C-alpha cells in the first residue's frame with residue numbers, strides 16, 4: 001500500500017475538478033493536490049462567545065483547547081501557584097463551556113493534574129478545586 005503524506009494548509013476545494021489547493025510553504029506557488037475522495041476533518045471551531053463570560057479575550061477564562069491556549073493556561077496557573085505560595089487562598093474552577101461539549105473527560109483530567117501538582121508543591125490545602 002502506498003501512502004503519501006503531504007503537510008499543508010488547504011485554502012481551496014474544487015469538488016468538480018477534484019483537487020484542493022495548498023497554501024505555498026514559503027513564497028512559492030500554491031500547490032495543487034488531486035484526489036479521488038476527499039475527507040474533511042479540520043477539527044472543532046471554538047465558540048467561546050456562545051457562553052457569556054467564557055473566553056480568554058472577551059471573557060474571564062483560560063482554555064487548554066489549542067497549544068497556544070494551553071501555554072497561556074499554564075502561565076496563568078503558575079501565577080496562581082505563586083499567590084498560593086505567598087499564603088493566599090484561591091479557588092480553581094475547571095469545566096466545559098456547554099453541557100453539549102464533548103471534552104468533559106479532558107476537564108476531569110485537568111482537575112486531577114491540578115490536584116496532583118498542588119499536592120506536590122505543598123499548597124493544596126490553600127486551594128479549592
Ligand SMILES: Cc1cc2nc3c(=O)[nH]c(=O)nc-3n(C[C@H](O)[C@H](O)[C@H](O)COP(=O)(O)OP(=O)(O)OC[C@H]3O[C@@H](n4cnc5c(N)ncnc54)[C@H](O)[C@@H]3O)c2cc1C
Pocket residue numbers: 008009010011041042043044064065066103105106
Ligand atoms: C486537552 C484535550 C484533551 C483531550 N483528551 C481526549 C481524550 O483523552 N480522549 C479522547 O477521545 N478525546 C480527547 N480530546 C478530544 C480529541 O482531541 C478530539 O475529539 C479529536 O482530536 C478530534 O479529532 P479531529 O481529527 O476531528 O480534529 P483535530 O484533532 O482538531 O484535527 C484537525 C486537524 O485539521 C487541521 N486543519 C484545520 N484546518 C486545516 C486546513 N485548512 N488545511 C489543512 N489542515 C487543517 C488542524 O491543524 C488539525 O491538525 C481532547 C481534546 C483536548 C483539547
